[in-house]
Amino acid sequence: MSKNTISGINRRQFIRTMGVLPIVSGAVVMSMCSAGCSEDATSPLTGEKVTLQLANETTLQNVGGYITRTFGANMNANRPIIVIRTTQDKFRAMSTYCPHAGGTIGISSSTKAICPNHGAMFGLSEGNFAQNVGGQSTTAAQTFVVTYNQSANSITIAF
Ligand code: FES
Secondary structure (H helix, E strand, O other): OOOOEEOOEEHHHHHHHHHHHHHHHHHHHHHHHOOOOOOOOOOOOOOOEEEEEHHHOHHHHOOOOEEEEOOEOOEOOOOOEEEEEEEOOEEEEEEOEOOOOOOEOEEEEOOEEEOOOOOOEEEOOOOOEOOEEEOOOOOOOOEEEEEEEOOOOEEEEEO
């Protein structure tokens, strides 16, 4: 092996390879981002599920009732979510992470949530759930599918 080789690759080949690598990896990242990258506006869905027994969730026993709770690292990245009962047999869940600039969305009434940072408002009703309904303009907050099991009197949230 000559002094111009590194593990059998000569210096010219090595430099050529290292010069191409950042271009290739940059192109891969850019193609992934064009499919929807943002500054963590949405946490990746993980496939985790959490089941809540409604007998233990007194505020979810009535329409308009809600909870705000954190479930763990694989469930909205340790950020709280809002779970609300929108009708007698329908529940909805959304992240409290504000898609505008990362503030924490809080509930102001049973029909609206607000981010205190710049005033973005999000609907909490059927038909506008998690949509930006006023204040600072932004995209919808991330939602999670909630399945109601009437016979078990439970809901399952899929992250
Ligand atoms: S960060 Fe929520 S409105 Fe700006």
